[in-house]
Amino acid sequence: MKTTVTPFLMFEGKAEEAMTLYVSAIPDSKVVDIKRYGPEGPGAEGSIVVARFVLAGQPVFCIDSHVKHAFTFTPANSLFVTCASEEELDRIAAVLADGGQWLMPIGNYGFSRKFGWFNDRYGVSWQVNWE
Incomplete structure (x- = not known):
C-alpha cells in the first residue's frame, strides 16, 4: 500500500x-x-x-459524527476547484453556494480571470477558479 x-x-x-x-x-x-x-x-x-x-x-x-464538538468547518481549509470553463464555474458555484455564504463573490481579482470563494450550506469552504 x-x-x-x-x-x-x-x-x-x-x-x-x-x-x-x-x-x-x-x-x-x-x-x-x-x-x-x-x-x-x-x-x-x-x-x-x-x-x-x-x-x-x-x-x-x-x-x-455522533459526538458533538466545539468546532466545525472553517474557511482556513477549503476545496479548490479549477473549472474547465467559465460556464462550469458559474454552474458549480450556483449549486454549491446556494444557502451558503460568499466570502469573495465571483469576480476578477487579478490572479485569475474568474474566481469566487464561499462556504456552502454545511459550512464547507470552496474556492472556484477559471484561469
Whole structure:
C-alpha cells in the first residue's frame, strides 16, 4: 500500500446530503461506498460511519459524527476547484453556494480571470477558479 493524503469531512448528521450535492455538482464525481450505523449505534441508525466519494478524480472521506464538538468547518481549509470553463464555474458555484455564504463573490481579482470563494450550506469552504 502506498502513502496517500485524502480530504476528510466531518458532519453532524448531514454527510450523505452534502456528499450527494457535491457529487451532483462536480463533473466526473461519484459515491464509492457508504458504511452506515445500524440499530446498535453508537450513531443514529442509517447515519454514516464513513463514506468514500470522488470529486473530479480526488478521493474524499466523510462521516456523521455522533459526538458533538466545539468546532466545525472553517474557511482556513477549503476545496479548490479549477473549472474547465467559465460556464462550469458559474454552474458549480450556483449549486454549491446556494444557502451558503460568499466570502469573495465571483469576480476578477487579478490572479485569475474568474474566481469566487464561499462556504456552502454545511459550512464547507470552496474556492472556484477559471484561469
